[in-house]
Amino acid sequence: MTLLHSGESVRPNSDVSDQVTESPVDGKHTFEEMDFFSVEVSRTNSTDESKEQEMKDGSTRIESGVNTGLHLLTLNSGSDRLIIEQKPPNTQLTALQDDLERLNDENQKLRSMLEQITKNYSALQTQLLLAMQQQEFENRREQDERNGKSSPTLCAQQFMDPGPFSALDINEPSHSDDETRELPTSPTNNIEVMSKDGDHDMVQIGRKRPSVEDGRDQTSQSWGAQKSPKFEQEKSEEQLPGFPGRKARVSIRARSDAPMISDGCQWRKYGQKIAKGNPCPRAYYRCTMALGCPVRKQVQRCSQDKSILITTYEGNHSHPLPPAATAMANTTSVAATMLLSGSTTSKDSLMNSGFFPPFSYTSTMATLSASAPFPTITLDLTQTPNPMQFQRAPPPMMPFPVPLHGCPQLIGQPMFSTPKLPLMPAVQLGQRHPSMVETVTAALATDPNITAAIAAAISSIIGAPRSNDGSNNNNGGGNHSSSGSPQLPQSCTTFSTK
């Protein structure tokens, strides 16, 4: 906060100003730093009441409107200054002290106002986020009903649901990224393709059946939409404004000795690959909770720390989810939403600027990778964030909290606080109030159970998964599950691949 600098011009000497910078935030007016003028202070105290009355009047004016700072100049310049100059030295000192006191008071008021505005802004942003998700869910339901499709196959709690942001375009990157310029298919084209397919439901691409031009055998209809990456990219609703033909991904890093984290879903392994730069094989899984569910995930151990399991989710579930999976879905959905709501340019620029160091699980809890083939948000649950970490995080480019649109990075922000707790406040407070908020969020983030429970609770509040409880039964038909919750029945287990 540099507001106090506004008062430096009237400070009688720089030594004093240095001490004044630590002005009380709690409203007390302690001026120990003015010992230099102890005599005058004691004398001024006698007139404090009258002065305070003036200040109160001034503060009333301030609170009645936004103090833009010009008011300060008005007060400090002009007639006041002339009066000061005509007074005797002692009186002049007193006047200066009064000015200083008044400025401090104004600074405190400005601070409180700024904090209040920040809080309001953050609350509004969070509400907007939730409202968009809910609206998207409603839209999907309406479209389902219109198309005569069985709505139970949809679930609002889905992984990475960029739909609302793509549709509403609230954050259409204003940049001229290379990726945008190289855009082979415009969003309009995507819509046309999808309309041609006879399925105008843009948000249900994952359930699409392969079209004729796909040229693929439709006996594998369950994965037909994924058989051709190109096909999928052209029609996926998860395409991002700044990432044509690309999906958002949410990558979760967690310490686990298990081969795969239990996220409540059921997965079937369909491939394994040794990725370059990592001796640990990367396993590819598909969701098997519903026929044709397009959700996939990759599981890979960190090359640097084998105990860290990196799970990357991609796609939207096309079926209801059990509560456990819903919690995870909510979490990843909001994380992806945060990712998608940002400008890729800012991401890149910030990354390149060094503001965000190269990916390092020890430095951040949530990082974004916009330069990757897929925009990916990495949520690191492997560390216990140190509150000091937030203080150390230098915000040279952002002296003020930056709106999410402008800087979507969840710096030091545990993912799980995003959908439930006031999101932006957590991010901002992480830099400005590095105490309780970080402590709480850190505690939450380090316990997936707590975060999942919070996610589930919030999801129930925002009213999405109506059919979750029943969905378990609807989807029933349990079988061997590679990772699913044991209590979960499973309905769609037959695959046409054989």
Added chain:
DNA sequence: CGTGTTTGACCTGCGC
């Protein structure tokens, strides 16, 4: 026998 896993081959996108 049904289902899931393994694994080599294949496809696709991207950089040079």
Added chain:
DNA sequence: GCGCAGGTCAAACACG
């Protein structure tokens, strides 16, 4: 155009 790397397929295999 070529090579590389990521991603996917599908036959072979394992398991209950």
